[in-house]
Amino acid sequence: MAExxxxxxxxxxxxxxxxxEYIIHNKDDATAGNGxxxxxxxxxxxxxxxISCIIFDMLEEAGVKTHLIEKINExxxxxxxxxxxxLEVIIRNITTGSFCKRLGAxxxxxxxxxxxxxxxxxxxxxxxxxNDDHAIAMGLASREEIAFIRQETLKINELLKAFFxxxxxxxxxxxxxxxxxxxxxxxLADEISPDSCRLxxxxxxxxxxxxxxxxxxxxxxxxxxxxxxxxxx
Ligand code: 5GP
Numbered sequence: 001m002a003e004x005x006x007x008x009x010x011x012x013x014x015x016x017x018x019x020x021e022y023i024i025h026n027k028d029d030a031t032a033g034n035g036x037x038x039x040x041x042x043x044x045x046x047x048x049x050x051i052s053c054i055i056f057d058m059l060e061e062a063g064v065k066t067h068l069i070e071k072i073n074e075x076x077x078x079x080x081x082x083x084x085x086x087l088e089v090i091i092r093n094i095t096t097g098s099f100c101k102r103l104g105a106x107x108x109x110x111x112x113x114x115x116x117x118x119x120x121x122x123x124x125x126x127x128x129x130x131n132d133d134h135a136i137a138m139g140l141a142s143r144e145e146i147a148f149i150r151q152e153t154l155k156i157n158e159l160l161k162a163f164f165x166x167x168x169x170x171x172x173x174x175x176x177x178x179x180x181x182x183x184x185x186x187x188l189a190d191e192i193s194p195d196s197c198r199l200x201x202x203x204x205x206x207x208x209x210x211x212x213x214x215x216x217x218x219x220x221x222x223x224x225x226x227x228x229x230x231x232x233x
Contacts, residue, residue, distance in 0.1 A: 009035060010045070010195065020081045020182065021069065030195070032214040034126055039213070046074045047224040052191040053077065054231055055163070059188065062159050064152065066188040067179060082179025082189050086140050088119040088127055089149060091157045092173040096198065099173075102129075108205075114157050116150055121177075148186055149178050156188065164199060167230040169208060172198035194224050 002014040002023065012025040026045030031038045049071070056068040067079040092099055092115040099115070100107050118135060119127040130138070132146050141149065153176065164171045174197035177190035190196075194209040201208065208227050212218035 009038075010048070011191075016078070022079050022081050023072065024077050024079055026075045026191075030210065030213050030220060032210065034123055037214070041213075041220050043221055044224065047221070047228060048191060048193040048195055049075055049077065051224070051228055051231065052193045055160070055192045056188070058163060059156060059159060059192075064156055064159070064188055065185065079189070080181060080187060082181055082187055084121075084177055084179045084189055085145070085149070086121040087135060087149070088121050088175050088177065089153050090117040090119065090173060090175050091115065091153060092117065093157070093161065094170065094172040094198075094200075096172055098129075114154065116153060118146075145180075145186060152178070152186070152188070160192070160197070164197075165202070167227075167233075168202045169199040169227070169230065170202055170205075172200055174198070194227050199227065 002016065004012055005015055005022070006013040009031045010027050010029050012027065014023040014025065016023055026049040028040045028042055028044045029038065030041055030044060053068065053071045056066045060066055060068065067082055069078040069080060071077050093111055095105050095109040095111065096107050099105060118130055120130050120134070120138065120140065121127060132143065135141050135146060136143055156176065160174065161171045174192065176188060176192060176196070178186050179189035180186055197209055198211060199208040200206065207217065208223055210220070212223045213220045
């Protein structure tokens with residue numbers, strides 16, 4: 001059995017024979033509110049892995065460099081070893097979630113320009129919102145790295161928006177993570193799935209993402225299956 005290097009809320013990371021490659025295993029766990037709400041949904045890991053691999057392949061084809069080497073099976077991917085920046089990188093296209101809660105802003109407003117946010121990835125402090133100067137002062141990334149991450153994230157937003165619109169889904173907001181190889185190359189890492197994106201139906205605004213679990217308004221597995229079905233059409 002391969003050595004378990006790290007276990008997160010929804011994933012395990014294993015070593016491989018090669019020092020610069022890892023295996024990521026997707027679990028069935030779902031958490032919300034910084035782990036306060038926790039449940040298991042049979043098949044969630046498979047759905048997320050399938051959806052995320054399709055999206056990462058699409059992004060790679062469009063010139064975005066990612067950690068993904070190949071999908072090994074339903075739940076596991078082989079990835080390039082990276083050191084993950086302790087940053088949650090968020091884009092907002094439509095107002096909702098913590099943006100509205102924090103600022104008292106109205107929900108559902110289509111933003112003229114996407115909002116780029118960064119949070120310090122640290123559960124003990126509730127992933128606080130930070131700016132470039134905070135990230136640099138905390139040694140989380142350099143100014144040049146943040147500039148690259150911002151530019152890459154805005155490009156990913158345009159690609160994802162177009163991808164989901166074809167599926168009749170609006171990309172409301174999303175969170176992504178980046179990592180750095182030993183050579184200093186910055187790659188898109190982690191995953192892109194309904195766990196990390198908010199997706200609303202174009203006509204009805206029905207939610208097709210983890211908010212159905214966060215807000216107890218629907219069946220998570222059926223919701224994620226519906227997203228995958230639209231992707232496979
Ligand atoms: P908000 O800041 O409004 O809660 O979230 C903004 C976007 O980032 C949403 O699409 C949400 O799913 C995603 N997001 C924020 N924090 C996390 C997190 O810790 N894990 C995951 N998977 N997604 C997150």
